[in-house]
Amino acid sequence: MVKPIVVGIIGAGRIGRLHADNLRVMPSFKLKSIAEAVVGEELLAWAESRNLGSVFVNGEDLLNDPEIEAVFICTPTDTHATWIEKAARAKKNIFCEKPISLSSAQTSRALKIVKEEGVLLQVGFNRRMDPSFRKLKQLVQSGELGKPHVVKITSRDPQPPGEAYVLSSGGMFMDMTIHDFDMARYLMGEEVIEVYTRGANLVDPMFGRCEDVDTAVITLTFASGAICVIDNSRKAVYGYDQRVEVFGSHGSATADNCRPTTVEVSTAASVTRDQPLHFFLERYNQAFTDEVAAFAQAVRLQEPIICSGIDGQQAERLAEAAKESHRTGLPVKLSHGAI
Numbered sequence: 001m002v003k004p005i006v007v008g009i010i011g012a013g014r015i016g017r018l019h020a021d022n023l024r025v026m027p028s029f030k031l032k033s034i035a036e037a038v039v040g041e042e043l044l045a046w047a048e049s050r051n052l053g054s055v056f057v058n059g060e061d062l063l064n065d066p067e068i069e070a071v072f073i074c075t076p077t078d079t080h081a082t083w084i085e086k087a088a089r090a091k092k093n094i095f096c097e098k099p100i101s102l103s104s105a106q107t108s109r110a111l112k113i114v115k116e117e118g119v120l121l122q123v124g125f126n127r128r129m130d131p132s133f134r135k136l137k138q139l140v141q142s143g144e145l146g147k148p149h150v151v152k153i154t155s156r157d158p159q160p161p162g163e164a165y166v167l168s169s170g171g172m173f174m175d176m177t178i179h180d181f182d183m184a185r186y187l188m189g190e191e192v193i194e195v196y197t198r199g200a201n202l203v204d205p206m207f208g209r210c211e212d213v214d215t216a217v218i219t220l221t222f223a224s225g226a227i228c229v230i231d232n233s234r235k236a237v238y239g240y241d242q243r244v245e246v247f248g249s250h251g252s253a254t255a256d257n258c259r260p261t262t263v264e265v266s267t268a269a270s271v272t273r274d275q276p277l278h279f280f281l282e283r284y285n286q287a288f289t290d291e292v293a294a295f296a297q298a299v300r301l302q303e304p305i306i307c308s309g310i311d312g313q314q315a316e317r318l319a320e321a322a323k324e325s326h327r328t329g330l331p332v333k334l335s336h337g338a339i
């Protein structure tokens with residue numbers, strides 16, 4: 001049996017705890033410690049219920065543990081790059097939640113240090129591992145759909161995040177659409193050459209106060225000429241709406257929403273189905289496990305990283321371009337492959 005990878009998690013909020021619960025039941029990992037800036041009774045009870053040996057307030061204490069081989073960075077976005085640099089210098093392999101940072105200079109610096117130290121970095125674009133989106137990717141790759149012409153991504157949240165989260169998130173394009181930018185690149189297997197955005201503040205004035213949008217349509221043009229349309233909202237009253245279609249010269253393929261059951265109820269009054277699975281924790285449950293399993297294979301078996309630092313960096317470039325296009329009202333051209 002392959003030796004489990006001893007890991008620590010920095011940041012035990014929503015996503016940190018999700019990864020903790022997944023890592024604990026996976027034989028490829030031994031979750032040893034967490035570091036969390038805000039340690040209260042609730043966190044300690046949570047850590048105890050998971051038999052976690054150490055709870056540090058300072059992530060550097062976790063990085064100083066020579067037994068820990070890999071770290072999961074699950075802190076707010078504006079701290080990721082600093083933790084990547086520290087973890088790389090401590091020679092830990094790194095799984096970092098998306099995005100890598102809020103500035104291209106910081107991301108480049110973090111990636112340079114990762115390269116210098118020769119550690120692995122996987123970025124948490126979990127949707128790449130969703131079984132339905134993987135199938136779409138295979139259909140594109142195999143040529144079954146012919147030459148892709150249009151990709152349509154609908155990505156709407158069931159409820160908006162709080163103001164504090166919005167302020168540290170980098171805004172909707174960097175925080176939420178970034179998954180869709182990565183999905184577009186992943187499905188098409190090529191780079192985007194133009195980004196054009198229409199954004200609006202229609203859900204909650206809080207987003208406007210944070211100089212952010214809560215609604216947007218973004219058009220991406222690929223080097224091949226194919227077009228992608230992404231439509232985003234921070235609030236869909238009927239639930240988490242996550243659909244993707246690839247339309248090509250030989251046909252189209254659609255990944256629909258996932259629902260708790262497939263039952264459809266037809267009466268004289270209506271035809272109804274369950275609402276989509278509530279939110280990302282439920283909808284992408286399998287993908288969160290599978291991305292971590294892929295990380296283990298990269299660390300132990302030298303399999304290729306499923307989502308690299310460069311993938312993270314390219315998605316950030318698209319988010320920056322979307323922001324710029326929203327600001328100016330003009331399309332933004334991107335130089336192809338220039339990183």
Ligand SMILES: NC(=O)c1ccc[n+]([C@@H]2O[C@H](COP(=O)([O-])OP(=O)(O)OC[C@H]3O[C@@H](n4cnc5c(N)ncnc54)[C@H](O)[C@@H]3O)[C@@H](O)[C@H]2O)c1
Pocket residue numbers: 010011012013014015016035036037038057058059074075076077078079097098099124125126175280
């Ligand atoms: N892949 C996904 O689908 C997905 C989903 C949600 C969030 N995320 C990403 O995960 C990150 C965290 O999001 P979240 O929703 O879990 O936020 P969160 O606020 O719930 O959790 C962040 C935690 O980090 C802690 N923290 C802050 N600074 C710290 C430090 N220096 N050291 C240790 N702990 C620190 C906070 O106290 C908090 O408990 C964000 O970058 C977000 O973009 C990814």
